[in-house]
Amino acid sequence: MIFSDPEIWAATLSMAVPLALPAIGGTFSERTGVVNIAMEGIMLIGAFFAVTFSYWTGSAWLGLLAALICGGLTAAALAWGAIRVSADQTVLGMGINIFAAGLTTFLLNTLFGFNGTPINTPKLPDISIPGLDKIPYIGVIFQNQSILVYIMVVLVIISHWFLFHTRLGLRMRSVGEHPLAADTLGINVWRIRYFGVILSGLFSALGGAYLSIGVLNGFTPNMTNGRGYIALAAMIFGKWTPLGSFGAALIFGFSTALGIVLQGQGISSNLLQMIPYALTILALAGLVGRAVAPAADGIPYDPRRS
Amino acid sequence: MKQKFLAVAASVLALTAMVTGCGTGAASNTAATNGSNATNSAGTSNGTGTTNGKTIKIGLVTDTGGLNDNGFNHLAYVGMTNAQHQLNGVSTSVVQSQSESDYVPNLSHFAQNGYNLVIAVGYLMEDAVKQVAKEYPKTDFLIIDDNITGIPNVASAIFQSEQAGYLAGVVAGLVQKNHQLKGLNTKNVVGVIGGQDIPPVDTYIAGFQQGFKKEDPNGKVLLQYTNSFSDEALGSQYAQNEISQGADIIFPVAGGCGIGAINAAQSAKVYAIGVDTNQAYLAPGTVITSATKGVDTAVFDTIKAVQNGTFKGGVSTFNLANNGVGIAPLMKGVPQSVQTTVNQIKQQIISGQIKVSTTVQR
Numbered sequence: 001m002i003f004s005d006p007e008i009w010a011a012t013l014s015m016a017v018p019l020a021l022p023a024i025g026g027t028f029s030e031r032t033g034v035v036n037i038a039m040e041g042i043m044l045i046g047a048f049f050a051v052t053f054s055y056w057t058g059s060a061w062l063g064l065l066a067a068l069i070c071g072g073l074t075a076a077a078l079a080w081g082a083i084r085v086s087a088d089q090t091v092l093g094m095g096i097n098i099f100a101a102g103l104t105t106f107l108l109n110t111l112f113g114f115n116g117t118p119i120n121t122p123k124l125p126d127i128s129i130p131g132l133d134k135i136p137y138i139g140v141i142f143q144n145q146s147i148l149v150y151i152m153v154v155l156v157i158i159s160h161w162f163l164f165h166t167r168l169g170l171r172m173r174s175v176g177e178h179p180l181a182a183d184t185l186g187i188n189v190w191r192i193r194y195f196g197v198i199l200s201g202l203f204s205a206l207g208g209a210y211l212s213i214g215v216l217n218g219f220t221p222n223m224t225n226g227r228g229y230i231a232l233a234a235m236i237f238g239k240w241t242p243l244g245s246f247g248a249a250l251i252f253g254f255s256t257a258l259g260i261v262l263q264g265q266g267i268s269s270n271l272l273q274m275i276p277y278a279l280t281i282l283a284l285a286g287l288v289g290r291a292v293a294p295a296a297d298g299i300p301y302d303p304r305r306s
Numbered sequence: 307m308k309q310k311f312l313a314v315a316a317s318v319l320a321l322t323a324m325v326t327g328c329g330t331g332a333a334s335n336t337a338a339t340n341g342s343n344a345t346n347s348a349g350t351s352n353g354t355g356t357t358n359g360k361t362i363k364i365g366l367v368t369d370t371g372g373l374n375d376n377g378f379n380h381l382a383y384v385g386m387t388n389a390q391h392q393l394n395g396v397s398t399s400v401v402q403s404q405s406e407s408d409y410v411p412n413l414s415h416f417a418q419n420g421y422n423l424v425i426a427v428g429y430l431m432e433d434a435v436k437q438v439a440k441e442y443p444k445t446d447f448l449i450i451d452d453n454i455t456g457i458p459n460v461a462s463a464i465f466q467s468e469q470a471g472y473l474a475g476v477v478a479g480l481v482q483k484n485h486q487l488k489g490l491n492t493k494n495v496v497g498v499i500g501g502q503d504i505p506p507v508d509t510y511i512a513g514f515q516q517g518f519k520k521e522d523p524n525g526k527v528l529l530q531y532t533n534s535f536s537d538e539a540l541g542s543q544y545a546q547n548e549i550s551q552g553a554d555i556i557f558p559v560a561g562g563c564g565i566g567a568i569n570a571a572q573s574a575k576v577y578a579i580g581v582d583t584n585q586a587y588l589a590p591g592t593v594i595t596s597a598t599k600g601v602d603t604a605v606f607d608t609i610k611a612v613q614n615g616t617f618k619g620g621v622s623t624f625n626l627a628n629n630g631v632g633i634a635p636l637m638k639g640v641p642q643s644v645q646t647t648v649n650q651i652k653q654q655i656i657s658g659q660i661k662v663s664t665t666v667q668r
Contacts, residue, residue, distance in 0.1 A: 007550045011543055018539070105374075114373050114380055116565075119588060126573070215539045216569050220374050220562050222404075225537040256540070260530065260547045266668070269503065269531035 006140035008254075008261045014145060014215070016246075016253030017152050018043070018207045018224070022231035023238065023245035024159050025203025029075075030240055031163065032196030033176040034082045035298040037093035038074070039204045040228025041100030046071040046205025047212035048104040051219040052111065055121040060213050064124065067209040068202050074100070075201020079194045086300035097228070105221040116218055123217035124148060124209075146214035148206070155203075159242035172196055176294035179301040189301050204228065233280045239291050255279050359613045361395040362423065365416030367409065369428035371535045371561040372402045377582040378561075378601045382427045382450060385605030393613055409434035417442035423612045425605060426450065429506045435460060446617050448608045450601055451506040458619040463604035466625035467506065468513030468662045469655050470597035473626075473633040474579050475517025476651055477595050478555045480644045481577075483522040487594070487639060489575060490554050497528040497548030499567050501535040501560030505664070510559045510581060510597055512666045517651075528553055529668070534563045541566030549574045555594065557581070568593065584634035596634040600624055627656045 002008060022039035029036035046067040054063025078096055081087045112118065126144045133139040142149075163169040174182040175192045183189050207227070212219050230252055237251075238244025259272035366386050368379040383400065390396045399421075401412045409431045416424045417438055422445070426435045429451040439447045439460045447460045454460045478496050481487050498514060500507045515527050528548050532540055545556050545567035554576040558564030564581060565588060571578040572589040580586065580596030604624060611617045624630020633652075636645055654660045 007547060011547065015539075015543060108374065114383065115587070116374055116376060211539050215542050216566055218538075218565070218569070220536070220538055220565070221372055222536060223538055225534070225540070256543070260544055263530045264528070264547075264551070269533055273533040
């Protein structure tokens with residue numbers, strides 16, 4: 001029985017990380033009322049600068065830091081356009097995606113040439129937590145996973161607690177539901193929204209860095225392969241909650257893992273290839289019940305006019 | 307909510323369109339044409355075989371793997387750049403396809419702009435080339451990895467990669483059977499990762515299976531397809547899966563996706579065999595050898611033929627006999643006896659003593 005093979009769960013977890021992180025990021029942004037479809041682009045930015053600085057500084061951790069800074073800056077640009085200028089958020093997000101795809105490819109070929117990033121680029125460590133690896137079965141799942149896998153698990157829990165059990169989390173949600181009401185109560189709507197969007201940039205960049213210096217140690221153009229968009233689906237599937245996004249990401253990760261494992265059983269790869277996408281369609285078609293977006297999601301708020 | 311999805315869907319479409327647009331726009335990035343009146347008419351009378359070759363424009367359209375695939379797209383580019391440097395009067399330009407729907411517009415773009423030769427890298431462009439070549443009969447086309455016949459302005463370069471795959475399989479079989487590399491386990495398993503179930507991939511794999519089985523009849527060959535030529539992280543995941551099943555030599559035939567597989571092999575301290583070009587530089591000490599094909603040579607020769615006015619449509623075949631395919635030098639640490647066997651078998655394939663089938667065993 002394939003499901004009893006811990007390998008499939010290890011692969012599920014590993015493939016879920018680059019979906020869960022941007023999905024949670026998107027949740028933060030949309031909960032404050034800013035539609036964020038730029039996860040794909042910010043992931044690419046994060047992935048690229050993670051590798052570049054990891055190579056330049058010789059430390060994968062500094063690479064990760066650079067990824068976060070660059071991802072945060074990109075998100076800040078999105079936030080400025082969406083909040084200050086009240087631009088159309090979908091168009092803005094798409095603009096960032098296209099810009100990021102072009103910029104990273106251009107910089108890759110300019111800085112490193114067509115043969116790609118240097119092979120001696122340091123990557124983040126794979127770790128096995130002592131004790132955990134002694135447990136049969138579970139131990140195999142967590143064996144030699146990237147350290148970002150553990151960081152993700154921690155971030156999922158913190159994010160959920162933060163959004164639903166802290167004052168700032170409550171404010172974020174209120175700004176996304178009814179900014180005018182929040183404003184009259186003295187909450188700075190813009191500031192909260194900036195915070196939410198930039199937070200989403202940090203999460204997305206982390207997801208991108210996982211691909212480039214967590215799983216691999218190099219960058220290739222468009223290496224995110226649409227994961228930012230799947231993350232968007234995971235966010236909606238998860239009903240704009242961190243735990244839900246994580247769950248959805250696990251399901252998408254599982255379908256990829258299933259595709260890998262089932263091929264060993266002689267099932268056509270062409271059929272298996274469609275599992276993640278078929279699941280996405282089912283998810284979006286409302287399999288999980290009605291997914292209701294935050295009421296003010298995508299609507300710019302101008303305190304001067306209200 | 308619905309509105310938002312529509313908006314997202316619309317923007318995804320817009321993205322595709324814009325990327326296509328960008329791709330085409332970027333076409334003029336390399337090596338601007340020298341001389342604005344380079345267009346033909348006078349060019350034909352310009353004699354052949356002169357050292358100062360006739361001025362020609364070459365356009366290269368990559369498939370979705372792009373120039374960074376460390377594989378056949380890049381090799382085609384290398385061949386074209388060599389031609390630009392070594393032959394006088396060759397100016398070049400590249401467009402990278404972002405999606406399969408870009409093929410026709412990208413090919414047409416070059417044909418429309420009076421390019422003399424348009425190079426289409428990859429079997430997946432077959433239909434696009436057939437369509438565009440008929441619309442622009444005055445432009446010459448070269449398609450890599452395909453055999454289009456009956457269109458006079460289309461030349462096809464087909465590689466008998468099964469022969470290169472066979473030799474790579476022989477190497478894998480020998481070191482696997484005799485445990486001739488440090489750290490090989492006793493399970494006697496090798497893993498193959500294909501990008502897609504299509505002829506240019508499957509020929510390599512078929513040859514590899516036969517070569518491996520010849521030397522190591524009791525060994526096992528795992529085979530999986532990623533259905534991607536670009537997703538490195540996915541390639542890495544497939545490799546990890548095969549490694550967990552005991553494979554300790556991984557042979558990815560999956561373009562950029564395969565680079566991730568080699569990366570995973572390196573992390574897991576097992577071995578890999580490269581493809582298309584000598585990929586030893588990707589992971590020294592991990593890549594035992596590479597099954598190679600001379601896409602660069604095919605491109606260079608065709609450009610030369612166009613310049614000399616000797617371009618002919620039809621299929622040219624590249625194999626071990628004409629050095630069109632081959633195997634890269636073996637990694638340090640592989641016993642000399644392996645090299646000797648490889649050389650013998652190479653001669654046997656060339657002489658026809660060993661016939662390599664192109665059918666994958668499943």
